[in-house]
Amino acid sequence: MKVMTMLVLALVAVGCSDEHGEEGCPELCEQAVECPGDAMTEQSCLAMCSADTEAAEEAGCHDARESYLECRSHAEDHCDPAKYDEECSIQKDSLSSCLDRS
Numbered sequence: 001m002k003v004m005t006m007l008v009l010a011l012v013a014v015g016c017s018d019e020h021g022e023e024g025c026p027e028l029c030e031q032a033v034e035c036p037g038d039a040m041t042e043q044s045c046l047a048m049c050s051a052d053t054e055a056a057e058e059a060g061c062h063d064a065r066e067s068y069l070e071c072r073s074h075a076e077d078h079c080d081p082a083k084y085d086e087e088c089s090i091q092k093d094s095l096s097s098c099l100d101r102s
Helices: 002-014 025-033 042-059 062-073 081-087 089-101
Strands: none
Touching: 025 042, 025 062, 042 062, 042 089, 062 081, 062 089, 081 089
């Protein structure tokens, strides 16, 4: 289960989600590709969304994931994982705990 947790958190770190609201894939993937030095393309980010969605849904962690992504979409610095993970630490910990329980 730790591998699945790491996979989903890695995908979430990119910012992808299946939702189309403010915190959804299109917006967060657009933000991610604008970051300096990011090798991810918007298309590859969007392609990861289905795997991210499936893993979170199977684990029963959709709400925790959406909460983290919403926080991420409003983070002050969306290009620095250390900063947005600190800013969204409660939501990230909640998601991680949910994925670990499944």
